[in-house]
Amino acid sequence: xxxxxxxxxxxxxxxxxxxxxxxxxxxxxxxxxxxxxxxxxxxxxxxxxxxxxxxxxxxxxxxxxxxxxxxxxxxxxxxxxxxxxxxxxxxxxxxxxxxxxxxxxxxxxxxxxxxxxxxxxxxxxxxxxxxxxxxxxxxxxxxxxxxxxxxxxxxxxxxxxxxxxxxxxxxxxxxxxxxxxxxxxxxxxxxxxxxxxxxxxxxxxxxxxxxxxxxxxxxxxxxxxxxxxxxxxxxxxxxxxxxxxxxxxxxxxxxxxxxxxxxxxxxxxxxxxxxxxxxxxxxxxxxxxxxxxxxxxxxxxxxxxxxxxxxx
Amino acid sequence: xxxxxxxxxxxxxxxxxxxxxxxxxxxxxxxxxxxxxxxxxxxxxxxxxxxxxxxxxxxxxxxxxxxxxxxxxxxxxxxxxxxxxxxxxxxxxxxxxxxxxxxxxxxxxxxxxxxxxxxxxxxxxxxxxxxxxxxxxxxxxxxxxxxxxxxxxxxxxxxxxxxxxxxxxxxxxxxxxxxxxxxxxxxxxxxxxxxxxxxxxxxxxxxxxxxxxxxxxxxxxxxxxxxxxxxxxxxxxxxxxxxxxxxxxxxxxxxxxxxxxxxxxxxxxxxxxxxxxxxxxxxxxxxxxxxxxxxxxxxxxxxxxxxxxxxxxxxxxxxxxxxxxxxxxxxxxxxxxxxxxxxxxxxxxxxxxxxxxxxxxxxxxxxxxxxxxxxxxxxxxxxxxxxxxxxxxxxxxxxxxxxxxxxxxxxxxxxxxxxxxxxxxxxxxxxxxxxxxxxxxxxxxxxxxxxxxxxxxxxxxxxxxxxxxxxxxxxxxxxxxxxxxxxxxxxxxxxxxxxxxxxxxxxxxxxxx
Numbered sequence: 004x005x006x007x008x009x010x011x012x013x014x015x016x017x018x019x020x021x022x023x024x025x026x027x028x029x030x031x032x033x034x035x036x037x038x039x040x041x042x043x044x045x046x047x048x049x050x051x052x053x054x055x056x057x058x059x060x061x062x063x064x065x066x067x068x069x070x071x072x073x074x075x076x077x078x079x080x081x082x083x084x085x086x087x088x089x090x091x092x093x094x095x096x097x098x099x100x101x102x103x104x105x106x107x108x109x110x111x112x113x114x115x116x117x118x119x120x121x122x123x124x125x126x127x128x129x130x131x132x133x134x135x136x137x138x139x140x141x142x143x144x145x146x147x148x149x150x151x152x153x154x155x156x157x158x159x160x161x162x163x164x165x166x167x168x169x170x171x172x173x174x175x176x177x178x179x180x181x182x183x184x185x186x187x188x189x190x191x192x193x194x195x196x197x198x199x200x201x202x203x204x205x206x207x208x209x210x211x212x213x214x215x216x217x218x219x220x221x222x223x224x225x226x227x228x229x230x231x232x233x234x235x236x237x238x239x240x241x242x243x244x245x246x247x248x249x250x251x252x253x254x255x256x257x258x259x260x261x262x263x264x265x266x267x268x269x270x271x272x273x274x275x276x277x278x279x280x281x282x283x284x285x286x287x288x289x290x291x292x293x294x295x296x297x298x299x300x301x302x303x304x305x306x307x308x309x310x311x312x313x314x315x
Numbered sequence: 316x317x318x319x320x321x322x323x324x325x326x327x328x329x330x331x332x333x334x335x336x337x338x339x340x341x342x343x344x345x346x347x348x349x350x351x352x353x354x355x356x357x358x359x360x361x362x363x364x365x366x367x368x369x370x371x372x373x374x375x376x377x378x379x380x381x382x383x384x385x386x387x388x389x390x391x392x393x394x395x396x397x398x399x400x401x402x403x404x405x406x407x408x409x410x411x412x413x414x415x416x417x418x419x420x421x422x423x424x425x426x427x428x429x430x431x432x433x434x435x436x437x438x439x440x441x442x443x444x445x446x447x448x449x450x451x452x453x454x455x456x457x458x459x460x461x462x463x464x465x466x467x468x469x470x471x472x473x474x475x476x477x478x479x480x481x482x483x484x485x486x487x488x489x490x491x492x493x494x495x496x497x498x499x500x501x502x503x504x505x506x507x508x509x510x511x512x513x514x515x516x517x518x519x520x521x522x523x524x525x526x527x528x529x530x531x532x533x534x535x536x537x538x539x540x541x542x543x544x545x546x547x548x549x550x551x552x553x554x555x556x557x558x559x560x561x562x563x564x565x566x567x568x569x570x571x572x573x574x575x576x577x578x579x580x581x582x583x584x585x586x587x588x589x590x591x592x593x594x595x596x597x598x599x600x601x602x603x604x605x606x607x608x609x610x611x612x613x614x615x616x617x618x619x620x621x622x623x624x625x626x627x628x629x630x631x632x633x634x635x636x637x638x639x640x641x642x643x644x645x646x647x648x649x650x651x652x653x654x655x656x657x658x659x660x661x662x663x664x665x666x667x668x669x670x671x672x673x674x675x676x677x678x679x680x681x682x683x684x685x686x687x688x689x690x691x692x693x694x695x696x697x698x699x700x701x702x703x704x705x706x707x708x709x710x711x712x713x714x715x716x717x718x719x720x721x722x723x724x725x726x727x728x729x730x731x732x733x734x735x736x737x738x739x740x741x742x743x744x745x746x747x748x749x750x751x752x753x754x755x756x757x758x759x760x761x762x763x764x765x766x767x768x769x770x771x772x773x774x775x776x777x778x779x780x781x782x783x784x785x786x787x788x789x790x791x792x793x794x795x796x797x798x799x800x801x802x803x804x805x806x807x808x809x810x811x812x813x814x815x816x817x818x819x820x821x822x823x824x825x826x827x828x
Contacts, residue, residue: 164665192668195492199345200357200500200554201642203649204407205561210652211645211670215663222665 005033007105007138009096009128010072012038012064019111020075022143022294025262026107029155029182033081035103036072038065039095040088062086077151093131100138106309107296108132109141123289132299133269133288139298139306141264142288153262157185157239160266161287162226164190164219169226171268171298174310176230176237185239188226189265190219191253191287192246216244251290259293266296268303325418328411328653328778345561347568347575349497354555354576356504360635362548362694363511363584364607364628365443367591369691371600374541376592377531379585381541386581388542388741389549392705393577394728395712395735397556397569401725402715408557408646409704414653416711419776420765425707426650427764431700431757433643434677436550437482437636438684439693442467444632445477445685450605451625454618467689478685485637486678489644492669493637503634510627511583513620514607518590521614526596539748544691546698546745548584551635552576559726569726640681644674654775655768695753702742703757709735709742 008023010016020036027034040061069084076082089095100108110132112123123144125133132140160175162168176186192215197208223242230240247253269284288295298306345353367378374381396409403415410429414422445465453459466472531537555573559565562572587607591600594610603609607628608621644660648670651660664671684693712728712735728734746754773779 190665195668197645198638198641199353199497199558199561200551201638201645202357202408202551202554202557203642203645204411204557206407207645207649211648211663211668214648214652214661214670215665215668218663218665 004106005035005103006030006107006109007035007037007096007100007103008072008109009092009111010036010038010068011092011111011128012040012061012068016068016072016111017075018143018145018147019109020072021147021149022111022141023109024076024080025149025153025155026109026141026264027080027082028153029184030106030178031182032106033083034076035099035105036069036076036082036084037096037099038068038072038084038086039092039099040065040086041090041092041095079152092128093135096128096132097136100136105138107141108136108138109143111143111147112145123291125288133285133297134299136299137302137305139266139296139302141294141296143294144291147294149262155179155182155184155262155264156260157187157263158266159187159189159259159263159293161268161284162188162190162219162223163268163283164222167303168268169222170307171266171303172226173229174298174307175266176226176240177233177310180230180233180235180237183238185241186230186237187239187241187243188223189243189245189257190216190223191250191283192244193250193253194246194248212246219244249290250286254287254290255292264294264296265291266298268298269300322782323773323776323779324420326776326778326782327416327418328414328422344563345497345558346563347572349501350555350558350562350568350572351575351579352501352504353497353558354552354572355579356500356507357551357554357638358549358576358580359504359507359511359583360440360631362440362443362545362550363587364632365446365605365690366545366548366694367588368600368603368606369694370541370545371592371597373533373544374537375529375532375597376527377533377538378541378545378592379588380531380538381545382581382584382588384538384542384741385545385549385745386577386584388705388738388745389546389552390574390577391734391738391741392709393552393556393573394570395709395738396553396705397559397573397726398712398724398728399708399715400556400559401565401569402722407649408642409553409708410646411649413707413711416715417707419655419773419778420768421707421711423655423765423768423772424761425704426646426655427761428700428704428707429646430643430764431696431760432550432704433639433646434681435684435693435700436547436697437639437643437681438478438688439547439690439697440632440636440639441478441481441681441685442475442688442690442693444481444629444636445475446605447608447625447628447632448477448481450608451622451629454608454622454625467687469689474686476686479682481633481636482640482678482682482685485633485640486674488637489641489674490664490667490669490671492667493641503631506627507631508583510624510631511587513627514611514624515586515590517611517614517620518587518594521594521610522590523593526592526594529597532597536748539745543698543745543749544694545584546702547694549580550697550701552580565725570729640674640677643677643681644670647673647677652777654777654780655772692753695749696756699746699749699753699757702746703761706739706742709738 006023006027008019010019023034065086069086073084085099087095087099089098096108110129112125112129123142125142129142158175158179160172162172172188179186192212194212195208197203197205220242227240230237243257245253245257247256265287267284267287284297288297370378370381399412399416403412408429410422410426413425449459449465460476462471463473464476467475555569555576559569562568591607591610594614600606605625608625611624612618612621647656647660650656651658659676660670660673662670662672713732715722716731
């Protein structure tokens with residue numbers, strides 16, 4: 004078991020490395036820094052001439068970025084470094100995860116010149132990973148830094164009211180408890196707009212929201228009951244609801260620790276969500292002020308099973 | 316400490332002083348133009364696409380006067396509505412306003428009216444939609460649903476399938492959580508107006524003055540009967556009043572937007588009616604389906620103008636159905652939170668954040684109405700519901716002026732008390748001219764709702780429980796004061812009563828929400 008962190012040649016992956024270190028230290032797992040050489044395809048043919056030169060160049064680039072990573076990763080973390088040849092970055096990272104039987108994959112957000120404010124911009128590789136990964140993917144927001152020696156103090160699990168998300172919250176709580184962290188169950192909503200022409204006023208949606216909050220708090224009590232059964236209870240248990248006009252506001256309406264991650268299930272990131280907009284998980288990833296651990300649909304079962312193991 | 320019957324009948328819901336929960340007050344963001352568009356958008360599309368076939372047989376070419384009379388009364392009522400909306404700092408429907416001014420029994424009366432107004436008008440509009448869908452299918456693919464599947468039993472069919480499908484579709488969207496934007500509204504308004512202007516432009520080419528020769532064959536009573544059924548197509552004008560709390564400078568913009576919307580809508584309606592009447596004799600309107608499309612096809616002798624109108628009607632009627640169905644679910648939701656409707660109506664699905672059970676129940680009931688009832692009956696039922704609700708609103712304005720003269724009103728009805736009185740007279744007058752069966756059904760329905768309240772809501776009333784447990788203290792008829800201001804406000808906000816006041820009433824310990 005290990006934590007895989009993807010470092011991209013040519014990019015500065017400090018945020019991802021810092022997050023990976025934080026997670027590795029909190030969970031006591033070794034770190035594997037992977038730079039994918041996506042130009043090495045097809046793999047079997049030996050290339051000569053210009054192609055060979057180019058191959059050497061990208062390989063050197065990948066090795067150079069791993070050297071840089073070495074400088075960032077502190078000595079208390081057991082880390083290995085590898086260049087992985089694959090047809091695409093996404094596939095390379097997934098293959099690397101498989102080879103070292105990773106439990107988490109850590110990546111950084113896309114780095115662009117344009118300033119998008121608070122919004123996390125996901126590159127195509129990360130978006131693809133969120134859809135296809137078999138392990139939870141942690142996304143580090145741009146500029147994320149963890150203090151030397153820091154460990155995770157709390158895990159916030161997003162709860163949407165669905166059964167899957169209830170299981171995920173319990174899973175996250177088990178893993179957090181094992182690592183001696185606190186768990187916080189958070190639900191988020193943006194205030195819906197009423198139909199103005201319907202002649203029922205604007206406040207009616209506020210009532211719907213407060214009714215929804217009551218409902219969520221009622222449902223969450225079941226999850227809390229399950230958490231109470233733990234042999235080793237989490238350091239702290241908390242339930243919060245974040246609200247705001249937009250997802251950004253909603254996520255920022257609750258206080259966050261500096262060393263905290265938000266766990267989001269993404270059962271809705273299925274094939275349909277690729278074409279239809281409006282996946283809540285995706286919006287949460289984009290607007291979260293802290294690193295987000297997305298548990299893709301493919302990884303949900305394993306994640307929950309992993310938690311069950313810890314409980315037994 | 317059980318309240319007396321009189322107290323129960325007229326207990327008035329206190330108004331939260333700070334403007335309600337959440338703390339996040341909406342920004343006043345809607346300007347005059349958009350406010351007007353909300354009024355126009357809420358109104359056009361409810362009736363004009365199919366009301367001519369129902370109203371012309373009643374009034375003849377004098378239906379033009381029916382439009383003007385209906386518009387005038389709708390305008391008077393909308394002014395009263397605007398004052399009430401601006402003086403009761405809760406945002407809501409006329410049910411909430413009545414509850415906060417006249418008391419519980421009148422509020423239930425208004426609720427009965429609103430359930431008719433919303434529920435039945437959704438059904439009526441859906442039936443009109445079904446006509447245009449059929450027309451569109453026929454024009455585009457040469458295919459039409461058989462009569463059995465596209466008409467109510469009274470009209471020789473079995474079920475109006477497209478109408479039912481439309482309701483199901485809208486319910487699906489509402490369950491998924493659809494919210495509205497001001498921009499989308501403005502776009503819809505432009506589509507509707509464009510379609511109607513197109514009708515007028517083409518319709519006028521078939522002008523024949525002879526069609527107006529026998530201008531008012533049914534006399535003044537015919538005109539009023541026409542106005543009764545047409546009133547239905549002015550439902551929605553009061554949207555301006557309820558959007559008022561989001562409007563910039565409401566004291567100035569509210570009346571201007573109301574009048575502007577009224578003028579635009581009435582002008583469009585009169586133009587459409589005049590063009591239609593000029594194009595075909597009054598006798599041909601009766602029983603005409605997808606009327607506006609048919610008229611153009613008869614003039615041009617080609618199907619494309621009819622197709623265009625039908626397409627426009629299908630789009631705009633769809634949006635209206637969605638909005639009205641939404642309104643219905645939210646009124647029931649508000650009533651349920653007050654303890655006036657079964658609890659199931661306030662259950663919110665955590666995943667979608669919408670009242671799913673509520674929406675499904677409403678859709679089933681409305682779907683049945685739309686499937687089996689003929690459009691003229693539905694239109695009249697909507698009219699009577701609206702008219703009765705408007706009457707209560709005008710009364711509420713006068714009651715409130717007398718009882719709380721110092722209340723801050725962002726908008727005041729001009730020429731008080733003339734306008735509320737005229738509004739009441741006008742509404743009652745139109746009601747008098749509706750079919751007897753409509754009035755009877757309305758009375759029976761209202762009586763049923765009141766009886767239902769008598770046996771359930773009267774006891775389940777959140778307000779009643781708060782009064783009984785001493786959270787709110789009644790000081791004279793229709794006047795309340797919070798027993799414990801802080802706690803009462805808290806309970807009002809959440810609408811719950813989980814912790815009864817042990818000091819005030821230890822016997823009520825088992826009382827829960």
